[in-house]
Amino acid sequence: MLTESGYLVAMTVYLMAGLFTCLVGARWLAKDPSWRFGWFLTGAALLLTPAFPSPGMDTMAPASVVAGFQLATAGVEPAMHALRPLAVALATAWLLTLLVVVVLWQRRRR
Numbered sequence: 001m002l003t004e005s006g007y008l009v010a011m012t013v014y015l016m017a018g019l020f021t022c023l024v025g026a027r028w029l030a031k032d033p034s035w036r037f038g039w040f041l042t043g044a045a046l047l048l049t050p051a052f053p054s055p056g057m058d059t060m061a062p063a064s065v066v067a068g069f070q071l072a073t074a075g076v077e078p079a080m081h082a083l084r085p086l087a088v089a090l091a092t093a094w095l096l097t098l099l100v101v102v103v104l105w106q107r108r109r110r
Contacts, residue, residue: 007059014062018047034104038097045089051082063089 002010022043030036051063063086070079 002059015048018044018062021047034101035097037100038093041093041097042090045086045093049086049089051085055081 022040025043026036026040029039046064047062049063050060051066053059053061053066053069063082066082067079067086070082
């Protein structure tokens with residue numbers, strides 16, 4: 001098991017790598033700045049949303065990883081504790097993206 005300081009270092013490295021991946025992916029996938037923001041938020045939701053791997057654990061892991069392992073090994077019902085926050089994060093990312101696209105579109109029309 002990791003020590004507390006080791007866990008914090010590992011999570012910090014993971015967060016920095018996730019943010020870097022989101023930035024590079026958004027830059028690579030979208031030419032329009034408003035959609036680039038959407039790709040960044042979608043990547044952040046998929047990579048950085050946390051979930052507990054199982055009930056009673058003190059540490060957290062990325063919800064997409066937890067959901068993937070739970071779906072592969074135990075089925076849909078045990079994976080729901082990781083899928084719910086992931087769905088909320090993705091829905092929030094897409095709603096914010098839609099808001100930014102509409103606001104920028106209105107600005108361009110003027």
